[in-house]
């Protein structure tokens with residue numbers, strides 16, 4: 001469904017992606033792991049056309065979308081729900097309007113339908129009753145959850161999440177993981193998630209990749225990850241587990 005072929009990306013003299021190849025199958029939950037600054041967010045932005053590769057091609061449903069125009073991307077993005085690390089909410093819109101935004105933009109739903117859908121999405125992330133708050137009035141975790149609610153507003157076929165649970169407490173993290181799993185079970189949704197949270201990763205993954213120095217150094221199931229003797233995987237797992245213990 002999503003394929004990256006030999007993607008290279010540099011910013012000035014800094015090579016961030018050095019020949020990324022990956023293939024994400026329809027309906028799977030695909031996790032991207034890797035240290036800070038290794039290019040995970042940059043890679044995700046290539047999947048949705050927010051960044052263009054210096055070299056290499058991006059395919060969606062077998063079509064080469066690398067050189068698509070903004071208008072062509074508009075149609076594709078309707079099928080994608082994204083929740084980025086920065087939880088880019090519109091500062092001038094309240095929570096309700098933020099979640100309603102993609103629905104207004106991409107559909108002709110009535111106010112009644114919009115209200116129902118927004119209510120449903122906010123309920124899922126535990127934000128019911130906060131519809132009228134502005135982003136500046138939300139905590140970091142609430143902003144993330146509002147961003148998550150907005151990403152699922154259009155019932156997307158593909159969900160792209162950049163650290164959806166960072167900064168959330170364990171109960172809320174669990175709830176978001178459950179939502180991701182429910183969405184996938186019910187709707188055959190394809191999910192691509194970047195996470196630092198190994199508990200989450202194992203909860204929701206079908207397959208995982210590890211990014212290191214601009215390359216994919218490992219691909220496998222959660223089971224393969226546990227069994228892997230690759231030093232980079234071992235130290236990542238160990239680091240994460242120590243971190244979680246001290247939290």
Ligand SMILES: Nc1ncnc2c1ncn2[C@@H]1O[C@H](COP(=O)(O)OP(=O)(O)OP(=O)(O)O)[C@@H](O)[C@H]1O
Nearest residue numbers: 011014016034035036037038039040041042043085
């Ligand atoms: N728009 C940009 N312009 C210049 N450099 C950028 C840009 N976006 C990312 N970079 C650089 O690319 C590298 C990878 O960034 P990226 O955001 O993908 O890291 P990451 O793996 O998502 O890290 P983290 O886990 O901290 O979110 C970083 O060195 C960053 O400074």
Ligand SMILES: [Mg+2]
Nearest residue numbers: 040041085162
């Ligand atoms: Mg990132």
